[in-house]
Amino acid sequence: MSTLATGAQPATNATADLPVRPTKTRRGGSPASSTAGRRAWGVVAVLIAVVWVFPIYWMINSAFLPLNKLQAPDPTFLPLGGTMSNFRQVWADPSFWAAMRISLSVVVVVLVAALIFAFLAALAVSRFRFRGRKAFILTILVVQMIPAEGLFISQFQMLDGWHLVNRVAGLALVYVAAILPFTIWMLRGFVQGVPIELEEAGMVDGLSRTGAFFRITFPLLAPGLVAAGVYGFLQAWNEYTLALVVMTDPSQRTLPLWLQGLVEANRATDWGVVMAGAALIAIPVIAFFLFVQNKMTSGLVAGAVKG
Amino acid sequence: MAVTTLEVPGDGTTATLRRRRPQLGVYTLLVPASLLMAVALGYPLVRQFVISFQEYGLRQQFGQPAEWVGLANYTDLLSDPYVWTVIGRSIAFCLINAAVTMVIGIAFAVLMARVGAAARMTLQVSLLLAWGTPVLASMTVWQWLFDSQYGAINWVLSNVLGFEGMAHHSWIIQPLSFYFVATVIVVWMSVPFVAFSVYAGLLQVPEETMEAAQLDGASARQRFWNITMPMVRPVLSVVLLLQVIWDLKVFTQIYVLQRAGAPTRDTNLLGTLIYSYAKEFSKAGALATIMLVITLALTGFYIRQMLKEDEL
Numbered sequence: 277m278s279t280l281a282t283g284a285q286p287a288t289n290a291t292a293d294l295p296v297r298p299t300k301t302r303r304g305g306s307p308a309s310s311t312a313g314r315r316a317w318g319v320v321a322v323l324i325a326v327v328w329v330f331p332i333y334w335m336i337n338s339a340f341l342p343l344n345k346l347q348a349p350d351p352t353f354l355p356l357g358g359t360m361s362n363f364r365q366v367w368a369d370p371s372f373w374a375a376m377r378i379s380l381s382v383v384v385v386v387l388v389a390a391l392i393f394a395f396l397a398a399l400a401v402s403r404f405r406f407r408g409r410k411a412f413i414l415t416i417l418v419v420q421m422i423p424a425e426g427l428f429i430s431q432f433q434m435l436d437g438w439h440l441v442n443r444v445a446g447l448a449l450v451y452v453a454a455i456l457p458f459t460i461w462m463l464r465g466f467v468q469g470v471p472i473e474l475e476e477a478g479m480v481d482g483l484s485r486t487g488a489f490f491r492i493t494f495p496l497l498a499p500g501l502v503a504a505g506v507y508g509f510l511q512a513w514n515e516y517t518l519a520l521v522v523m524t525d526p527s528q529r530t531l532p533l534w535l536q537g538l539v540e541a542n543r544a545t546d547w548g549v550v551m552a553g554a555a556l557i558a559i560p561v562i563a564f565f566l567f568v569q570n571k572m573t574s575g576l577v578a579g580a581v582k583g
Numbered sequence: 584m585a586v587t588t589l590e591v592p593g594d595g596t597t598a599t600l601r602r603r604r605p606q607l608g609v610y611t612l613l614v615p616a617s618l619l620m621a622v623a624l625g626y627p628l629v630r631q632f633v634i635s636f637q638e639y640g641l642r643q644q645f646g647q648p649a650e651w652v653g654l655a656n657y658t659d660l661l662s663d664p665y666v667w668t669v670i671g672r673s674i675a676f677c678l679i680n681a682a683v684t685m686v687i688g689i690a691f692a693v694l695m696a697r698v699g700a701a702a703r704m705t706l707q708v709s710l711l712l713a714w715g716t717p718v719l720a721s722m723t724v725w726q727w728l729f730d731s732q733y734g735a736i737n738w739v740l741s742n743v744l745g746f747e748g749m750a751h752h753s754w755i756i757q758p759l760s761f762y763f764v765a766t767v768i769v770v771w772m773s774v775p776f777v778a779f780s781v782y783a784g785l786l787q788v789p790e791e792t793m794e795a796a797q798l799d800g801a802s803a804r805q806r807f808w809n810i811t812m813p814m815v816r817p818v819l820s821v822v823l824l825l826q827v828i829w830d831l832k833v834f835t836q837i838y839v840l841q842r843a844g845a846p847t848r849d850t851n852l853l854g855t856l857i858y859s860y861a862k863e864f865s866k867a868g869a870l871a872t873i874m875l876v877i878t879l880a881l882t883g884f885y886i887r888q889m890l891k892e893d894e895l
Contacts, residue, residue: 429631
């Protein structure tokens with residue numbers, strides 16, 4: 277489902293830096309002019325990179341600056357002589373840790389449930405032929421198209437009826453449902469990537485079907501499970517809309533809700549603390565994201581870029 | 584596995600039983616995921632649809648059965664010019680954002696394919712950082728950048744570029760400049776996905792084809808429009824489809840900017856309007872259904888195309 281997709285969208289084959297193919301990049305002109313052209317475009321690319329990353333740089337820069345520098349007539353572009361006091365202030369804030377606890381609980385529940393359920397379903401659709409298989413795959417595709425923002429009110433009502441509002445279990449329930457379709461889709465690609473012949477060979481050698489699966493296919497799926505897990509982690513960690521609707525009690529805030537609270541409490545007074553809070557939420561995610569982006573990729577490519 | 588039939592020739596009952604057991608097994612694998620999606624997605628969807636034809640107010644909260652009112656909620660909404668304004672705004676916002684994102688994303692992808700490894704790496708890491716940052720953290724930084732008093736953007740405009748009137752400009756008070764800010768943020772967040780997807784597509788264009796075309800005398804421009812573009816078309820249509828869906832239902836960015844002090848009524852889009860009906864379930868349900876219909880209207884053609892092309 278696409279609600280959660282804003283934070284980290286399905287990744288594609290990108291970070292792995294492939295050698296450029298000369299034929300594709302070479303233009304009609306002489307080799308000399310094409311090298312010069314490539315240089316010039318390289319400069320353009322680096323300039324764009326600087327512009328695009330600037331907000332993130334600015335977040336980290338501001339997080340290290342004291343209030344008098346943030347509110348000076350001219351901005352400070354380098355955190356020279358910076359301070360840790362903004363971070364210390366966030367660190368000492370019990371509501372940050374409370375939100376951290378809620379966020380972590382939600383993430384753990386979502387990950388365990390989503391991975392197990394999605395894995396079983398992915399196995400079914402990629403390893404077996406059965407009636408309703410096509411319909412199931414189609415549903416998974418179509419469900420991702422539904423504008424989930426239209427659903428949040430009735431999801432809230434449903435959770436309210438079950439007394440699951442302001443509960444980790446309630447939020448986790450709607451999160452798992454939201455990320456299942458894409459997770460199944462992604463894992464399906466990974467399972468299909470392991471040739472069934474490997475399993476059959478194992479069975480010829482005397483393993484049972486289950487045995488062959490767990491000894492041969494399962495270990496090969498580890499990267500896929502990691503990628504799917506990280507996808508789930510990012511979604512559950514970053515999501516805002518459903519959390520806003522479901523966790524109405526300030527003591528049950530997830531980290532994004534806590535950050536918005538911090539913004540509203542400090543607007544126009546202390547952006548340094550706000551930036552420190554934002555950075556603390558963002559840094560683990562960015563690290564994870566850079567780390568696995570590549571792996572998430574192959575799953576999507578295997579699953580989707582076929583037609 | 585149907586092979587098991589061979590073991591019991593003549594014994595029809597056992598054979599069918601054995602053949603059926605794995606079938607049932609398959610369905611048990613699907614049960615947890617299906618059940619969960621049915622409960623947390625299917626049920627709310629159906630319920631919202633049903634409620635949109637009912638009068639569901641305070642009395643129903645206390646257990647009174649809801650009354651059927653037919654299309655009354657829909658006619659109420661659609662006879663309100665404000666709702667039409669918001670629908671129009673949402674569609675315009677969605678199409679402009681999707682178009683700008685696609686153009687910039689494709690341009691970046693082509694650029695990545697054209698530059699040396701070091702420049703490409705730099706651009707990719709920068710885009711990945713923008714992509715990976717949690718949406719609320721990004722929203723926070725952007726608010727700080729556009730801050731009227733100490734924001735970096737106003738400082739650059741007034742002190743570097745010499746627009747002195749911009750010194751204390753408040754960006755989100757005027758609807759038009761509010762949408763400009765929202766567009767900048769949404770495009771900034773969405774371009775990386777488009778750029779990486781299209782770049783991956785570009786890498787799949789076979790070299791031989793390009794070489795052949797070059798030998799046949801096709802110019803770089805002709806090769807781009809007549810070979811590269813048609814070949815990456817499947818990627819482009821999936822990406823465009825997702826952009827349209829995401830940009831139509833945009834909520835977080837608009838909501839957070841509204842909370843920063845923008846006039847809500849002048850800046851509502853469909854997502855925030857539905858949210859503002861939180862206490863009027865019937866109206867919210869009807870508007871959500873309308874939004875779904877608009878999404879389908881904007882994307883139906885593409886979805887059908889994709890389903891035709893995609894072998895499941």
